Amino acid sequence: MxxxxxxxxxxxxxxxxxxFFLLDFxxxxxxxxxxxxxxxxxKNPLPDLYLVDVMLPDGNGLEICSYIKNNDLSKHIPVIIMSAHSNEDEIRKESAADDFISKPFDLNHLVARIEKHLQAS
Known part of the structure; x- marks a missing residue:
């Protein structure tokens, strides 16, 4: 599946x-x-993993992550935060994200991080 x-x-x-890259995998x-x-x-349907950017035009990806992690239906789902900002520790602290990847990123590295979290969950 x-x-x-x-x-x-x-x-x-x-x-x-x-x-496109994830579809290829x-x-x-x-x-x-x-x-x-x-x-x-x-909830359409719940995914196995969320990949969320921090800077969004109508809000903040950190708030999305907190929403996911404070929701009983989704709190078990891994969240990887993507950001061009390099303050990983502060971003993780503010969001309760499972992982952080800095932009720009290597697509193969991104897939490796995704697979790590999907295997652990």
Whole structure:
């Protein structure tokens, strides 16, 4: 059975590349461009992993992560935060994310991190 990943990324180019790459690795992918889209798609169905950008046009990915981790239906789902900001420790502390990946990132490294979390969950 394919693993399902929900990508929340406002940059259309990054979102497209990540989605295309994950599809190539046989993942099923749902993507959202902002917080509003994320909330509309959150339970449609629940994914195996969330990949969330920090800076979004209508909110903050850290708030999305906190929402996921404080929700009984989704708190067990791994969340990887993506950010061009390099303060990983502060981002993890603020969000309760399971992992952090700094932009720009190597796509193979991203997939390796995703697979690590999917195998652990």
């Amino acid at each position: 394919k693993k399902y990943i929900h990508v929340v990324e406002d940059n259309e180019d990054i979102r497209y590349i990540v989605e 046989d993942y099923e992918v749902q993507s959202s461009a902002n917080v509003k889209d994320f909330l509309a798609n959150m």
